[in-house]
Amino acid sequence: MALVKPSVPKGTRDFSPAEMVKRNYIFDTIKSVFRKYGYQQIETPTMENSSTLMGKYGEEGDKLIFRILNSGDYLAKVTPEQLAARNSQLTAQISEKALRYDLTVPFARYVVQHQNEITFPFKRFQVQPVWRADRPQKGRYREFYQCDADVVGSDSLLNEAEFILIYDEALSRLGLQDFTIKINNRKILSGIAEIIGKPELIVDMTVAIDKLDKIGLDGVVAELLTKGFTQADIDQLEPVILLQGSNVEKLDQLKAILASSATGLKGIEELETIFTYLQSFTLQKATVELDITLARGLNYYTGAIFEVKTNEALMGSIGGGGRYDDLTGMFGLKGLTGAGISFGADRIYDVLEELKLFPAASNQTTQVLISTFDKEGEVFALPLLQQLRNANINVELYPAGAKIKKQFDYANNKNIPYVVVIGSDEVQSGQLTFKNMQTGDQQKLSQTDIVNLLSNQ
Amino acid sequence: MALVKPSVPKGTRDFSPAEMVKRNYIFDTIKSVFRKYGYQQIETPTMENSSTLMGKYGEEGDKLIFRILNSGDYLAKVTPEQLAARNSQLTAQISEKALRYDLTVPFARYVVQHQNEITFPFKRFQVQPVWRADRPQKGRYREFYQCDADVVGSDSLLNEAEFILIYDEALSRLGLQDFTIKINNRKILSGIAEIIGKPELIVDMTVAIDKLDKIGLDGVVAELLTKGFTQADIDQLEPVILLQGSNVEKLDQLKAILASSATGLKGIEELETIFTYLQSFTLQKATVELDITLARGLNYYTGAIFEVKTNEALMGSIGGGGRYDDLTGMFGLKGLTGAGISFGADRIYDVLEELKLFPAASNQTTQVLISTFDKEGEVFALPLLQQLRNANINVELYPAGAKIKKQFDYANNKNIPYVVVIGSDEVQSGQLTFKNMQTGDQQKLSQTDIVNLLSNQ
Numbered sequence: 001m002a003l004v005k006p007s008v009p010k011g012t013r014d015f016s017p018a019e020m021v022k023r024n025y026i027f028d029t030i031k032s033v034f035r036k037y038g039y040q041q042i043e044t045p046t047m048e049n050s051s052t053l054m055g056k057y058g059e060e061g062d063k064l065i066f067r068i069l070n071s072g073d074y075l076a077k078v079t080p081e082q083l084a085a086r087n088s089q090l091t092a093q094i095s096e097k098a099l100r101y102d103l104t105v106p107f108a109r110y111v112v113q114h115q116n117e118i119t120f121p122f123k124r125f126q127v128q129p130v131w132r133a134d135r136p137q138k139g140r141y142r143e144f145y146q147c148d149a150d151v152v153g154s155d156s157l158l159n160e161a162e163f164i165l166i167y168d169e170a171l172s173r174l175g176l177q178d179f180t181i182k183i184n185n186r187k188i189l190s191g192i193a194e195i196i197g198k199p200e201l202i203v204d205m206t207v208a209i210d211k212l213d214k215i216g217l218d219g220v221v222a223e224l225l226t227k228g229f230t231q232a233d234i235d236q237l238e239p240v241i242l243l244q245g246s247n248v249e250k251l252d253q254l255k256a257i258l259a260s261s262a263t264g265l266k267g268i269e270e271l272e273t274i275f276t277y278l279q280s281f282t283l284q285k286a287t288v289e290l291d292i293t294l295a296r297g298l299n300y301y302t303g304a305i306f307e308v309k310t311n312e313a314l315m316g317s318i319g320g321g322g323r324y325d326d327l328t329g330m331f332g333l334k335g336l337t338g339a340g341i342s343f344g345a346d347r348i349y350d351v352l353e354e355l356k357l358f359p360a361a362s363n364q365t366t367q368v369l370i371s372t373f374d375k376e377g378e379v380f381a382l383p384l385l386q387q388l389r390n391a392n393i394n395v396e397l398y399p400a401g402a403k404i405k406k407q408f409d410y411a412n413n414k415n416i417p418y419v420v421v422i423g424s425d426e427v428q429s430g431q432l433t434f435k436n437m438q439t440g441d442q443q444k445l446s447q448t449d450i451v452n453l454l455s456n457q
Numbered sequence: 458m459a460l461v462k463p464s465v466p467k468g469t470r471d472f473s474p475a476e477m478v479k480r481n482y483i484f485d486t487i488k489s490v491f492r493k494y495g496y497q498q499i500e501t502p503t504m505e506n507s508s509t510l511m512g513k514y515g516e517e518g519d520k521l522i523f524r525i526l527n528s529g530d531y532l533a534k535v536t537p538e539q540l541a542a543r544n545s546q547l548t549a550q551i552s553e554k555a556l557r558y559d560l561t562v563p564f565a566r567y568v569v570q571h572q573n574e575i576t577f578p579f580k581r582f583q584v585q586p587v588w589r590a591d592r593p594q595k596g597r598y599r600e601f602y603q604c605d606a607d608v609v610g611s612d613s614l615l616n617e618a619e620f621i622l623i624y625d626e627a628l629s630r631l632g633l634q635d636f637t638i639k640i641n642n643r644k645i646l647s648g649i650a651e652i653i654g655k656p657e658l659i660v661d662m663t664v665a666i667d668k669l670d671k672i673g674l675d676g677v678v679a680e681l682l683t684k685g686f687t688q689a690d691i692d693q694l695e696p697v698i699l700l701q702g703s704n705v706e707k708l709d710q711l712k713a714i715l716a717s718s719a720t721g722l723k724g725i726e727e728l729e730t731i732f733t734y735l736q737s738f739t740l741q742k743a744t745v746e747l748d749i750t751l752a753r754g755l756n757y758y759t760g761a762i763f764e765v766k767t768n769e770a771l772m773g774s775i776g777g778g779g780r781y782d783d784l785t786g787m788f789g790l791k792g793l794t795g796a797g798i799s800f801g802a803d804r805i806y807d808v809l810e811e812l813k814l815f816p817a818a819s820n821q822t823t824q825v826l827i828s829t830f831d832k833e834g835e836v837f838a839l840p841l842l843q844q845l846r847n848a849n850i851n852v853e854l855y856p857a858g859a860k861i862k863k864q865f866d867y868a869n870n871k872n873i874p875y876v877v878v879i880g881s882d883e884v885q886s887g888q889l890t891f892k893n894m895q896t897g898d899q900q901k902l903s904q905t906d907i908v909n910l911l912s913n914q
Contacts, residue, residue: 006566006788009504009554014567016574017497017581024498036846038823038853040474040871041481045600046503046556046586047466047523066504067526069552071590075543083540086532095526097466099503109463110471117473119870121856124474129503133528143502156856158835169846280839331463366495378615382737389493389622396495399578399613413576414497 011134011142018415021364022349023145026174027127030147030343033170034125037162039149042124044106047097054098056105056330064133066142067095099131103148104327104340111152112331120153120336139346150340152327157270160304160323161277163341164288167308167319172284174348175357178311179318180287184294185271186301186322188254191264192240192292195257196233204228206295209241213293217241240292247275247290254292270303296320306341313351318344361417367394368418368454369411373401377422384420384432384447391455411437420450468591468599475872478821479806480602483631484584487604487800490627491582494619496606499581501563504554511555513562513787521590523599524552556588560605561784561797568609569788577610577793596803607797609784614727617761617780618734620798621745624765624776629741631805632814635768636775637744641751642728643758643779645711648721649697649749652714653690661685663752666698670750674698697749704732704747711749727760753777763798770808775801818874824851825875825911826868830858834879841877841889841904848912868894877907 008014015023031041047068054062074094075083082090100106103126111118127147136142149166151159167181193202204227208220215223220241221234229237240257243250251268258264271290278288296305296317303323310318321341328336352358370385372378381397388395396416398407404421411419421433421442431444434453445453465471472480488498504525511519531551532540539547557563560583568575584604593599606623608616624638650659661684665677672680677698678691686694697714700707708725715721728747735745753762760780767775778798785793809815827842829835838854845852853873855864861878868876878890878899888901891910902910 006509006570007506008502008566008570009506012502012504014502014571015500016571017499020498020500035821035823036849036851038851038871040822041477042474043472043477045465045469045471046588047469047600049464049466052463064528066528068556069524069526069548071521071523074548080541083543084537086540091526091531099525109465113463113465114471114473119867121867123853131503143504154856158854158856165846277839280836281843364492365497366492379737382734386738389626392493394493394495396580397615399611399615410576414495 009142011136011140013141013143021362022352022358023345024364025358025362026345026348026352027145027147029173030170030345031125031127033166033173034149036169037123037149037166039123039125039151042107042110042126043128044100044103044110044126046100046129048100048106048109050092050096050098052109053101053105057101061101065101066099066131066133067091068097068099069095070097100128101132102130103128103146104150105330107148107150108328109331111336112328112333115333121151121159122153123149123151125149139350141346145345147343147345148340149342150327150338152336152338155337157273157304158277159339160270160274161281163306163321163339164274164278164286165281165283166341167306168283168286170343171286171308171310171318171348174352175355176310176312176351177285178287179285180289180309180311182289182291182294182307182309183271183274184291184305185267185303186305187263187267187270187303188258188292189267189295191258191261191267192237194261194263196229196236198229198233201228203299205237209237209293210295212241243292247271247288250290250292251275267303274304296322300324302326304339310351313354315347315351316344318347318351320344363394365394366396366414366416367457368396368420368450369407369414369416370395370397371401371404371407371419371421372397373404373423376424376427377401380427381420381422384450387447387451388454391451393451393454408437418454466599468593468597470598470600478819479809479815480802481821482815482819483802483805483809484602484604486630487627487802488582488584490623490630491606493626494580494606494623496580496582496608499564499567499583500585501557501560501567501583503557503586505557505563505566507549507553507555509566510558510562514558518558522558523556523588523590524548525554525556526552527554557585558589559587560585560603561607562787564605564607565784566788568793569785569790572790578608578616579610580606580608582606596807598803602802604800604802605797606799607784607795609793609795612794614730614761615734616796617727617731618738620763620778620796621731621735621743622738622740623798624763625740625743627800628743628765628767628775628805631809632812633767633769633808634742635744636742637746637766637768639746639748639751639764639766640728640731641748641762642724642760643762644720644724644727644760645715645749646724646752648715648718648724649694651718651720653686653693655686655690658685660756662694666694666750667752669698700749704728704745707747707749708732724760731761753779757781759783761796767808770811772804772808773801775804775808777801820851822851823853823871823873824914825853825877825907826864826871826873827852827854828858828861828864828876828878829854830861830880833881833884834858837884838877838879841907844904844908845911848908850908850911865894875911 129143129145131143164181189206193199193205208223212220254268294305294307296307301322302325305322307317308319323339325337327338370381372381385397419435426432433442434445435442586600586602588600621638646663650656650662665680669677751762751764753764758779759782762779764774765776780796782794784795827838829838842854876892883889890899891902892899
């Protein structure tokens, strides 16, 4: 019987050992920065009740949720009529659970469910996979990790300032040299729509000006005209879109433009407070830029909006977030304000790969391979194996002596930097061949020398 | 509208920050030991094609696999007749993917799929959740993490010896003082069935003697009699079941008993080799015990069998594994021998909790909270916040000054060991109140003193 070569479902991925080392490097770095700022890890189940997820992501989102067939005889209670109807009630009847679509809704569910155990402000981070029945394409997967930090129950703008510090520290630690954290405020966008006299068109306005980078000013104007804005509106809007200068200069200009909008002025004040906080801290590599065209997730955010872009590689945003005022309202807990950010791990992976920023060495890999060729060599090698492990060095003894080329290939393929070769000469003299696999250099060393040398790496 | 309080599906769990710290402690410890012995991490997708999983776990297992409803219009290609049939073909038609049921079958699929990229022997570990539609009960969940290490492509018994070292090192590091790694060999069990003259009854035999601890010798004998063994068979079997003495003494007695069984003698030789390897190493806390009644997963293992029990708490096995000869055969790659072990993370968690072995301190939590009460205190605190973070200390500033009791409660609930209090006195004098939350002691210290004190913790 010819067997079909096994595969994974489309849009999903296996991660090889080499990929895992790199992914862990990214996640461990981000997690340790989250912790440094007081964020605590939680995990929620892969499956949620369908009722928890459905209706939270809009009609399009609902369609992208993977549903789990009820276990056992899932059709037992379904009547022939219900079955023949082939409708969404049938789907709800045979699948009561679904796979997590993002980390935000499960977090809101968690906060409401555990509200009596939680000490607010609650600063949580979460790094888990999510699933979306999107059409797979380059860089878009059906299973991918999200990496979120959120604080709920605090309206202090120090949280926003610290999110900027978290982005700065995490991405700088990962080796990025030049990246921009763009910031805007939903209230400023509301203020702009207000002073133009078209508050009801705020979504169309922001969707259009968000495209300035891609379609240029003429494109934005053309789009605005089709959406119900007049030339007079656009004349008012144009200087706002094209604001130039430092963040302070931009804010000064905005203050004049939005003088008659209380909401707009509140947004400016919030940004000023965040910038004032930042003056007490030294940013490592990040540039913070007020970008009035930034409109990320507008229906959701109510205050600050963030987006992070690297200036070293051609890549979409590698992070984003903002403040929202009613995350837990969907589960009946009103009035809990929050703010959050997210890192785009897959994109960061691609950027680090392109810029060759992954460190060559890792404590996640084997440090030294011991090569032997016969039983005598193996017996001789065992005490060295124990000594190296006592010194907490990651070490392997190649089992059941193969040819030396095969053992060296093994070391090279696993990216093992050193090999100790123990042939009959070495057993007799006690001087072992210690080979650096990167340079090809080799020297004769005693067991003690080898242990000391590797311990001090 | 009254909202139903949200909940998680039965058999699944949220993990709180405090639980995550403990779970990470267990997983990080085990992972670092796996790495120390040359095992490399992989991850496989949560969803596998149903064809990869179905038929691999027996009829009962198949029923426990969670299946995923095809996305989009999953009934579009189903005819009315197919729908009305309500049979397993319908299920296969509407759900082409399923959730991972264990880590072993996905690993086998991985090895076969990536065989041309893998350097053998391939030592991999994997720590990921699995899903089973079991009836939930105390200690049994529908979503739980497995924690496996396997090597394929090496028949060296050094691998088995190293699995014992891995158990010893990981569990000793976790603080266990007294645990037993039981070992047996499938070939010895075959040899016993052979010399009794009932090789075809090996499964019934081992299932019965496996219960010796629970039902005693009389119970085992009664069960054997119902399964087709004669009193004469049992007279032969009894001394084997009741073997006493050290591992060497047991092996010596077995050598005499199994003298006429080539398979049995091979099993003894394998165990002797493993014990010989172990003589070159110093075990930390583990006792290794040859247990002839150990029969774990008999249809699967072909050589050594392991099981780990703690002697400090009443608890089922906290680990197990063995050698298998044809893991990848199910996907068409024959002749690849392997061996593997697994840690029972949930049970280890319960044992550490019961024995109070979780460390009090963790670098995963906030080290110090800065308490302020007004804008003046906050402004004064910001440079300290930056200094502490520069020294890589996990620190939080309680946002938007609340009452001191609330801030202390926050520190206590998050298990934060130190609080720096900055009131107006402190701002004036520059001497800050530094409070140890465990002892209640407090002293006045300068910013520099505080940074130095916490840096040297």
